[in-house]
Amino acid sequence: MPKLSYLKALNRALGDELAADESVFVLGEDVRVAASNLTAGLADRFGPERVLDTPLSEQAFTNFATGAALAGLRPVIEFQIPSLLFLVFEQIANQAHKFSLMTGGQCTVPVTYVVPGSGSRTGWAGQHSDHPYSLFAHVGVKTVVPATPADAYGLLLSAIRENDPVVVFAPAGALGIRDDVDFEQLGPVPLGVGRVARDGSDVTVVALGHLLQDALAAADELAGEGISIEVFDPRTVYPLDVDGLAASVARTRRLVVIDDSNRTSGFAAEVLAVAAERFDLVAPPRRVTRPDGAVLPFALALDRAVQPGRDQLLATIRAVLKGER
Amino acid sequence: MTADQLYRTVRLIRRFEERAIGFVRSGEIVGGIHPYVGQEAIAAGVCAALRPDDVITSTHRGHGHVLAKGADPARMLAELMGRESGLNKGRGGSMHAADFGLGVLGANAIVGAAGSIATGAAWAYRRQGRDVVAASFFGDGAMNEGMLLEAFNLAALWQVPVVFVCENNGYATTMPVQSAVAGSITGRARAFGMPAFTVDGQDPEKVLAATSAAVARARSGRGPTFLECTTYRFDAHHTFEHRTRLNYRSTEELSTGRSRDPVEIQGARLAAELRAAVDAEIEALLDAAAGFALGSAHPDPAAALEFLYASPEVQR
Numbered sequence: 001m002p003k004l005s006y007l008k009a010l011n012r013a014l015g016d017e018l019a020a021d022e023s024v025f026v027l028g029e030d031v032r033v034a035a036s037n038l039t040a041g042l043a044d045r046f047g048p049e050r051v052l053d054t055p056l057s058e059q060a061f062t063n064f065a066t067g068a069a070l071a072g073l074r075p076v077i078e079f080q081i082p083s084l085l086f087l088v089f090e091q092i093a094n095q096a097h098k099f100s101l102m103t104g105g106q107c108t109v110p111v112t113y114v115v116p117g118s119g120s121r122t123g124w125a126g127q128h129s130d131h132p133y134s135l136f137a138h139v140g141v142k143t144v145v146p147a148t149p150a151d152a153y154g155l156l157l158s159a160i161r162e163n164d165p166v167v168v169f170a171p172a173g174a175l176g177i178r179d180d181v182d183f184e185q186l187g188p189v190p191l192g193v194g195r196v197a198r199d200g201s202d203v204t205v206v207a208l209g210h211l212l213q214d215a216l217a218a219a220d221e222l223a224g225e226g227i228s229i230e231v232f233d234p235r236t237v238y239p240l241d242v243d244g245l246a247a248s249v250a251r252t253r254r255l256v257v258i259d260d261s262n263r264t265s266g267f268a269a270e271v272l273a274v275a276a277e278r279f280d281l282v283a284p285p286r287r288v289t290r291p292d293g294a295v296l297p298f299a300l301a302l303d304r305a306v307q308p309g310r311d312q313l314l315a316t317i318r319a320v321l322k323g324e325r
Numbered sequence: 326m327t328a329d330q331l332y333r334t335v336r337l338i339r340r341f342e343e344r345a346i347g348f349v350r351s352g353e354i355v356g357g358i359h360p361y362v363g364q365e366a367i368a369a370g371v372c373a374a375l376r377p378d379d380v381i382t383s384t385h386r387g388h389g390h391v392l393a394k395g396a397d398p399a400r401m402l403a404e405l406m407g408r409e410s411g412l413n414k415g416r417g418g419s420m421h422a423a424d425f426g427l428g429v430l431g432a433n434a435i436v437g438a439a440g441s442i443a444t445g446a447a448w449a450y451r452r453q454g455r456d457v458v459a460a461s462f463f464g465d466g467a468m469n470e471g472m473l474l475e476a477f478n479l480a481a482l483w484q485v486p487v488v489f490v491c492e493n494n495g496y497a498t499t500m501p502v503q504s505a506v507a508g509s510i511t512g513r514a515r516a517f518g519m520p521a522f523t524v525d526g527q528d529p530e531k532v533l534a535a536t537s538a539a540v541a542r543a544r545s546g547r548g549p550t551f552l553e554c555t556t557y558r559f560d561a562h563h564t565f566e567h568r569t570r571l572n573y574r575s576t577e578e579l580s581t582g583r584s585r586d587p588v589e590i591q592g593a594r595l596a597a598e599l600r601a602a603v604d605a606e607i608e609a610l611l612d613a614a615a616g617f618a619l620g621s622a623h624p625d626p627a628a629a630l631e632f633l634y635a636s637p638e639v640q641r
């Protein structure tokens with residue numbers, strides 16, 4: 001089967017939707033030359049009005065997309081770095097997200113926000129290494145973090161077709177992933193539906209985005225010790241597939257969450273809260289996250305020390321198996 | 326647009342606002358409003374220059390814009406009272422009133438936010454082959470918001486058919502414009518390569534004339550125009566101020582400011598009988614509007630988050 005990279009999958013989804021639907025257009029900084037490769041080849045195929053280079057004016061072009069959506073188009077914005085989402089939080093959380101309710105359902109705002117390269121991009125330090133998906137989930141903006149090339153394709157497709165605003169976080173650590181993919185099988189992946197990435201019976205590990213690779217590797221390692229790990233990839237942070245998660249936890253009765261965002265009020269905290277409310281566990285659930293209020297330091301060893309990783313995950317799974325708090 | 330039509334709009338907005346202030350006092354409107362009293366000529370003149378399919382974006386002080394674009398005063402008043410029959414089904418209130426059927430893309434409570442929304446909408450209509458123009462209202466305070474200046478750049482750069490309407494009423498809440506804006510308001514707009522004019526914002530006919538030229542320019546593909554309309558806010562920044570009695574304008578200043586009343590300026594152009602007939606018609610209309618709004622049902626609390634998503638199955 002041919003190989004498809006995660007980044008190429010996003011690019012392909014964008015190209016397919018631009019071709020399928022005249023109302024779709026892409027805007028962002030340096031998208032015509034495809035500085036990030038997300039939009040590679042699209043300007044030549046679709047022209048400058050469908051692939052629109054913007055000046056450095058994130059706040060204006062984010063609201064511009066809202067206006068274009070109100071007028072019937074389906075904009076896809078590429079953000080060059082994840083921290084730009086802090087700059088446009090107003091425009092997404094306070095404008096795009098709120099328009100439908102505030103107008104009593106007179107409009108919808110079908111804008112997609114794509115961040116190709118969220119989280120740590122080794123050596124990019126404090127202002128380029130955030131992975132702020134939990135913020136958007138908290139305000140109720142639909143938020144997806146694909147883990148595989150097929151999901152990157154399918155979730156971006158669904159995000160563009162969705163009539164609500166959707167943020168698509170493509171983790172830097174996942175962009176290079178290449179999978180064997182049957183191109184015939186590529187298609188939309190519904191928002192809000194998770195996936196069991198590996199069956200197991202002892203512990204459910206919830207892992208998102210690039211951390212899915214770590215979870216699967218940890219599961220391989222533990223399998224050698226006779227421990228059976230089920231890996232659940234929620235794919236969508238908001239809305240969360242609580243039923244899918246519940247089905248997995250019903251089999252394993254133990255839960256560990258690995259989440260590349262800060263601990264307090266993070267995604268892992270939400271999953272643990274759901275577990276406390278709804279699941280019947282035989283051991284206290286645990287989470288592996290960035291520390292509270294973390295800012296990624298520059299020096300490589302420090303950067304790594306702050307990110308949740310495989311060793312922490314292994315230790316945490318073992319602790320849960322022992323019933324430790 | 327005839328003199329009596331313009332008069333009708335300024336008078337309608339004035340009396341709507343006065344009645345709305347009364348409903349704030351009597352508790353029928355909860356949360357207060359930002360009265361537009363004194364600035365009516367701008368909404369009336371700008372919207373008179375627009376076609377029904379043109380669009381506007383508005384501000385926290387937006388009742389006048391929404392009414393001038395043709396919204397039903399009864400449904401507008403019902404919206405202010407949070408009723409299910411309101412323009413936004415009671416989900417938006419004073420600062421978010423919208424009527425998409427009339428091209429009102431919403432009042433917006435974040436100062437400076439809507440200029441970029443109007444720009445995006447106008448660009449999108451042009452891309453769809455429609456010669457729609459957007460007018461975007463904002464105050465002098467908004468001229469210091471970076472997001473609005475970014476929007477000027479995009480609009481001028483891409484020759485977007487938009488008219489930027491700055492209502493310079495001299496204050497951002499209590500901050501005088503002289504203490505807030507370095508350089509000049511029109512100078513800022515011109516720096517982006519847009520024609521920019523200062524217009525007497527108390528005279529509806531002057532606003533109409535200036536806007537008509539700007540709209541014609543936009544429709545013919547020559548891009549945005551900036552209009553600074555000088556005006557004066559006769560009432561409080563917000564009806565809260567009726568209680569707090571902030572002290573930032575002298576009595577002399579208030580009486581000078583109020584001496585150029587758009588209702589009187591336009592009213593003087595009408596024969597007395599015609600003017601009286603319009604006044605009577607508006608009172609009857611607003612009596613009916615008040616009856617409609619007061620008699621309308623409140624939304625069902627169980628539907629508090631209705632309309633949040635296009636696909637409603639999200640919540641738990």
Ligand SMILES: Cc1ncc(C[n+]2csc(CCOP(=O)(O)OP(=O)(O)O)c2C)c(N)n1
Nearest residue numbers: 386434435436464465466467494496497498
């Ligand atoms: C971005 C932002 N900052 C502050 C506020 C609070 N606020 C609401 S209205 C207002 C003054 C706006 O002044 P101006 O733009 O001149 O409009 P005016 O009230 O005079 O009509 C302020 C500061 C806000 N709503 N949005």
